[in-house]
Amino acid sequence: MGSLKIENVKKAFGPVEVLKGIDLEVTDGEFVVFVGPSGCGKSTLLRVIAGLEDSTSGRVLIDGADVSVTPPAKRGIAMVFQTYALYPHLTVRNNMALGLKQAGTPSAEIERRIKIASAMLSLEPYLERRPAELSGGQRQRVAIGRAVVREPKLFLFDEPLSNLDAALRVNTRLEIAQLHRRLKATMIYVTHDQVEAMTLADKIVVLNAGRIEQIGSPMELYNSPANEFVAGFIGSPKMNFIDGAKLGETAKTIGVRPEHLTVDANSGAWKGTVVHAEHLGADTNLYLDCEKAGLITVRIFGVYNAEPGATLYATPDAAKTYRFGADGKVLR
Amino acid sequence: MSTATRSLPRTIGAHAILITYTVIALFPVILVVMNSFKSRAGIFGAPLTPPTAKTFDLIGYTTVFGQGDFFHYFQNSLVVTVASLFFVLLFGAMAAFALSEYRFRGNTMMGLYLALGIMIPIRLGTVAILQLMVASGLVNTLTALILVYTAQGLPLAIFILSEFMKQVSNDLKNAGRIDGLSEYTIFFRLVLPLVRPAMATVAVFTMIPIWNDLWFPLILAPSEETKTVTLGAQLFLGQFVTNWNAILAALSLAILPVLILYVIFSRQLIRGITSGAVK
Ligand SMILES: Nc1ncnc2c1ncn2[C@@H]1O[C@H](COP(=O)(O)OP(=O)(O)OP(=O)(O)O)[C@@H](O)[C@H]1O
Numbered sequence: 001m002g003s004l005k006i007e008n009v010k011k012a013f014g015p016v017e018v019l020k021g022i023d024l025e026v027t028d029g030e031f032v033v034f035v036g037p038s039g040c041g042k043s044t045l046l047r048v049i050a051g052l053e054d055s056t057s058g059r060v061l062i063d064g065a066d067v068s069v070t071p072p073a074k075r076g077i078a079m080v081f082q083t084y085a086l087y088p089h090l091t092v093r094n095n096m097a098l099g100l101k102q103a104g105t106p107s108a109e110i111e112r113r114i115k116i117a118s119a120m121l122s123l124e125p126y127l128e129r130r131p132a133e134l135s136g137g138q139r140q141r142v143a144i145g146r147a148v149v150r151e152p153k154l155f156l157f158d159e160p161l162s163n164l165d166a167a168l169r170v171n172t173r174l175e176i177a178q179l180h181r182r183l184k185a186t187m188i189y190v191t192h193d194q195v196e197a198m199t200l201a202d203k204i205v206v207l208n209a210g211r212i213e214q215i216g217s218p219m220e221l222y223n224s225p226a227n228e229f230v231a232g233f234i235g236s237p238k239m240n241f242i243d244g245a246k247l248g249e250t251a252k253t254i255g256v257r258p259e260h261l262t263v264d265a266n267s268g269a270w271k272g273t274v275v276h277a278e279h280l281g282a283d284t285n286l287y288l289d290c291e292k293a294g295l296i297t298v299r300i301f302g303v304y305n306a307e308p309g310a311t312l313y314a315t316p317d318a319a320k321t322y323r324f325g326a327d328g329k330v331l332r
Numbered sequence: 333m334s335t336a337t338r339s340l341p342r343t344i345g346a347h348a349i350l351i352t353y354t355v356i357a358l359f360p361v362i363l364v365v366m367n368s369f370k371s372r373a374g375i376f377g378a379p380l381t382p383p384t385a386k387t388f389d390l391i392g393y394t395t396v397f398g399q400g401d402f403f404h405y406f407q408n409s410l411v412v413t414v415a416s417l418f419f420v421l422l423f424g425a426m427a428a429f430a431l432s433e434y435r436f437r438g439n440t441m442m443g444l445y446l447a448l449g450i451m452i453p454i455r456l457g458t459v460a461i462l463q464l465m466v467a468s469g470l471v472n473t474l475t476a477l478i479l480v481y482t483a484q485g486l487p488l489a490i491f492i493l494s495e496f497m498k499q500v501s502n503d504l505k506n507a508g509r510i511d512g513l514s515e516y517t518i519f520f521r522l523v524l525p526l527v528r529p530a531m532a533t534v535a536v537f538t539m540i541p542i543w544n545d546l547w548f549p550l551i552l553a554p555s556e557e558t559k560t561v562t563l564g565a566q567l568f569l570g571q572f573v574t575n576w577n578a579i580l581a582a583l584s585l586a587i588l589p590v591l592i593l594y595v596i597f598s599r600q601l602i603r604g605i606t607s608g609a610v611k
């Protein structure tokens with residue numbers, strides 16, 4: 001119930017190839033997150049899975065069955081859109097009911113499902129309102145509710161939180177995580193927010209320019225990125241990349257995460273001057289202009305007082321330093 | 333407008349310009365309506381003064397209503413206008429939806445081809461149209477007029493509506509598809525309500541030239557049975573004597589239906605013109 005397999009899917013819009021051969025397997029009940037920079041094809045891939053867009057070649061299998069010629073409504077999927085996409089002329093109740101009515105579900109059953117979904121998402125007070133009379137967060141919950149009542153094999157989320165403000169985003173993120181736990185359904189979630197990716201995912205798929213760069217659990221991607229792109233994309237602040245030649249290394253590029261650097265006022269590997277310090281309370285980000293390594297970011301836990309212009313020495317944790325070859329792949 | 337952006341000279345200036353324009357635009361209409369209530373001597377003696385007790389005369393209206401068929405002409409005009417309007421909006425919206433929603437070979441070419449009619453006046457084809465109507469036996473039928481006016485209105489309708497339809501959220505249409513709505517339901521239930529202001533704009537622009545047209549009724553349907561109001565009013569235009577009272581009365585009456593239709597659409601129209609400018 002709810003597995004997905006994608007075999008060598010390609011998609012071109014005219015001469016522009018957007019997906020360049022995607023292979024992916026999602027097992028039942030998994031929470032998979034697609035991340036990648038803007039324009040890399042995340043939404044396109046999701047739309048191909050949903051059947052809203054035909055792939056140029058390749059196959060999509062849901063529960064082992066090829067769905068290439070199945071219309072979206074018959075694929076057993078539900079989708080939540082970034083812009084909510086609620087039907088403006090229908091009440092919340094009818095927004096949720098429409099898909100079920102179309103499928104010929106008996107009205108008692110529709111009523112039951114709406115009741116469960118609206119309780120789950122605290123939507124009961126709003127059932128008779130229209131979308132225009134709801135706040136952004138409520139609208140997005142209705143959109144999620146509309147997906148839940150369909151009881152799909154596969155949930156597809158396309159950046160569902162990106163129109164919400166920061167506080168609401170955290171809440172809704174939590175709701176989605178709970179929803180996944182409660183429904184035990186397979187979910188595919190597109191985002192370019194890596195906090196969402198790291199916190200929600202069982203498995204992250206990193207996409208770049210229409211290709212999959214790496215697939216793995218959040219910690220796998222963090223601890224052993226396959227290449228420079230993934231290393232730079234996962235983790236915040238971003239990993240420092242230093243020209244290997246400057247450090248006298250054989251590798252083309254040396255990568256070290258800001259949290260794997262320590263600083264000392266008197267001695268260390270790289271001498272540098274403080275350019276700027278960001279005090280976040282729980283941690284401090286220092287920007288150092290180093291003689292050997294160039295401009296690097298150092299993340300220090302807790303409060304650290306450093307004035308711009310001061311001289312500091314940064315030392316990388318040798319065990320957590322990555323070496324990348326000329327092709328960007330990690331060297332082991 | 334907030335007080336901060338309001339200044340007295342500017343307000344006066346703006347109002348002066350708008351009032352001048354209104355007066356110029358309304359002047360001929362008022363003149364027609366005013367004179368339609370006057371006697372013949374009143375019209376010629378003092379055309380610019382409103383009817384007085386001495387010049388007030390309903391002779392024009394009694395002539396028009398006495399000419400028994402005038403209601404029939406009205407009915408013809410109304411049938412032709414409403415039917416043409418209906419087809420222009422229906423087919424225009426459908427074509428616009430197809431052009432803006434579906435990617436198919438020749439999409440752009442088709443759009444250009446359909447928009448060509450905006451630049452080429454349909455009257456250039458009058459002879460061919462007449463031959464066509466004669467061949468198909470449609471001369472002196474309202475159907476002929478409806479067909480011609482539908483063709484005349486479609487290019488602009490498609491052009492305007494496809495621009496608006498492109499702005500309808502893709503996500504909304506896709507949500508409908510996932511919920512199993514057919515393309516027709518998506519078109520009629522989701523897209524059309526959202527482009528209603530644009531539809532009203534198109535309706536007004538389409539309706540007025542059709543109602544006022546004299547050319548095609550004269551050529552394609554001049555029979556007594558199928559005369560429209562504008563053609564009917566010609567009755568009073570003689571070669572030697574012109575019954576001004578009757579003409580002015582007929583024209584005043586002809587304004588009414590358009591005015592009613594306009595009021596129906598105008599609430600939507602205002603939103604149509606300003607939409608996009610203010611969200
Ligand atoms: N209908 C279309 N016609 C032509 N090109 C398209 C179409 N839809 C998407 N593209 C192109 O495909 C590429 C991928 O688009 P897609 O929407 O999948 O990106 P994305 O990864 O979802 O980006 P974002 O994070 O900004 O949402 C983009 O370069 C876009 O310009």
Ligand SMILES: [Mg+2]
Pocket residue numbers: 042043044158159
């Ligand atoms: Mg996207």
